[in-house]
Amino acid sequence: xxxxxxxxxxxxxxxxxxxxxxxxxxxxxxxxxxxxxxxxxxxxxxxxxxxxxxxxxxxxxxxxxxxxxxxxxxxxxxxxxxxxxxxxxxxxxxxxxxxxxxxxxxxxxxxxxxxxxxxxxxxxxxxxxxxxxxxxxxxxxxxxxxxxxxxxxxxxxxxxxxxxxxxxxxxxxxxxxxxxxxxxxxxxxxxxxxxxxxxxxxxxxxxxxxxxxxxxxxxxxxxxxxxxxxxxxxxxxxxxxxxxxxxxxxxxxxxxxxxxxxxxxxxxxxxxxxxxxxxxxxxxxxxxxxxxxxxxxxxxxxxxxxxxxxxxxxxxxxxxxxxxxxxxxxxxxxxxxxxxxxxxxxxxxxxxxxxxxxxxxxxxxxxxxxxxxxxxxxxxxxxxxxxxxxxxxxxxx
Numbered sequence: 001x002x003x004x005x006x007x008x009x010x011x012x013x014x015x016x017x018x019x020x021x022x023x024x025x026x027x028x029x030x031x032x033x034x035x036x037x038x039x040x041x042x043x044x045x046x047x048x049x050x051x052x053x054x055x056x057x058x059x060x061x062x063x064x065x066x067x068x069x070x071x072x073x074x075x076x077x078x079x080x081x082x083x084x085x086x087x088x089x090x091x092x093x094x095x096x097x098x099x100x101x102x103x104x105x106x107x108x109x110x111x112x113x114x115x116x117x118x119x120x121x122x123x124x125x126x127x128x129x130x131x132x133x134x135x136x137x138x139x140x141x142x143x144x145x146x147x148x149x150x151x152x153x154x155x156x157x158x159x160x161x162x163x164x165x166x167x168x169x170x171x172x173x174x175x176x177x178x179x180x181x182x183x184x185x186x187x188x189x190x191x192x193x194x195x196x197x198x199x200x201x202x203x204x205x206x207x208x209x210x211x212x213x214x215x216x217x218x219x220x221x222x223x224x225x226x227x228x229x230x231x232x233x234x235x236x237x238x239x240x241x242x243x244x245x246x247x248x249x250x251x252x253x254x255x256x257x258x259x260x261x262x263x264x265x266x267x268x269x270x271x272x273x274x275x276x277x278x279x280x281x282x283x284x285x286x287x288x289x290x291x292x293x294x295x296x297x298x299x300x301x302x303x304x305x306x307x308x309x310x311x312x313x314x315x316x317x318x319x320x321x322x323x324x325x326x327x328x329x330x331x332x333x334x335x336x337x338x339x340x341x342x343x344x345x346x347x348x349x350x351x352x353x354x355x356x357x358x359x360x361x362x363x364x365x366x367x368x369x370x371x372x373x374x375x376x377x378x379x380x381x382x383x384x385x386x387x388x389x390x391x392x393x394x395x396x397x
Contacts, residue, residue, distance in 0.1 A: 005125035016313030042144030095293025137167035189394035241304035324370035
């Protein structure tokens with residue numbers, strides 16, 4: 001069996017990023033492969049996260065390459081916005097760090113930070129597997145020296161892209177054509193998480209590009225139940241889990257509470273001062289657990305009576321646990337990639353009746369049997385089978 005190095009967004013303190021990395025690692029191990037997460041820590045890690053430490057702020061805004069005036073203004077603004085959130089962000093960082101330490105094999109411990117170091121580390125493996133998550137999103141690639149495209153030669157290692165996500169539409173980014181044609185030419189196997197992007201990339205590269213599931217859907221739910229903390233088994237006797245990436249969706253909590261007569265537990269509260277002032281009235285008498293780690297999130301989801309989410313992985317994990325779920329793409333025009341990913345998964349699994357595009361859709365959806373997963377279960381079983389077979393085939397190449 002192969003010694004596999006996984007290159008992904010394991011460093012991100014986000015539920016989806018960490019749990020997809022964990023699921024892929026577990027699936028590779030179950031197939032008999034010696035697997036490790038390659039500890040690549042790109043500048044992207046700073047760009048996508050709130051930063052308070054002065055030395056990291058300087059590095060972050062150096063990467064963003066703004067004018068001096070805008071840099072100073074942005075740095076001061078970020079400090080003011082996130083200063084009240086330092087204690088809870090610290091707690092969140094510790095929770096995610098503890099999870100990685102306990103459940104993932106990550107090498108090297110110190111981490112690699114540039115192309116040269118990454119090339120040397122990749123040479124220690126027989127297979128370097130890039131994926132899943134938005135590792136090929138061009139907005140993220142430019143802040144990571146395009147390293148997730150492995151822009152260097154590897155003498156003894158095979159390059160594989162598995163369930164990678166591009167995150168943007170090709171029609172809006174013509175420069176992507178040259179980017180992917182050049183960097184992906186020596187990958188032995190490529191699969192994409194979104195069906196429509198797999199087809200488009202296949203045409204661009206003039207080669208087979210497969211569609212495979214996100215790793216969170218590759219594994220049985222028991223893989224996640226093993227890590228569930230069960231801390232929230234009695235957080236409420238019955239509750240709605242509201243997992244929103246966009247705080248602008250918080251007014252929906254009132255609609256759900258009235259319709260179902262159930263309390264709402266929120267996994268995403270406003271973080272900046274502006275957001276807190278804007279949405280404070282929607283948080284009255286509600287419990288928020290935004291800064292807990294992956295184990296506690298699984299517990300929250302597992303014991304929820306309904307999940308309402310605008311998160312791709314919120315939907316995927318709800319499907320895996322066969323929870324009554326409502327998913328929305330409202331409030332996401334500025335994150336079209338999220339909308340595209342959610343719509344792709346909805347179409348793939350036949351979940352159109354769970355989609356909320358306006359408040360009235362909630363009433364319509366709740367009239368249906370949201371606990372009926374018989375058709376979805378059958379589709380997921382077949383998609384999982386083909387995805388795992390493709391993974392096995394890739395690792396034999």
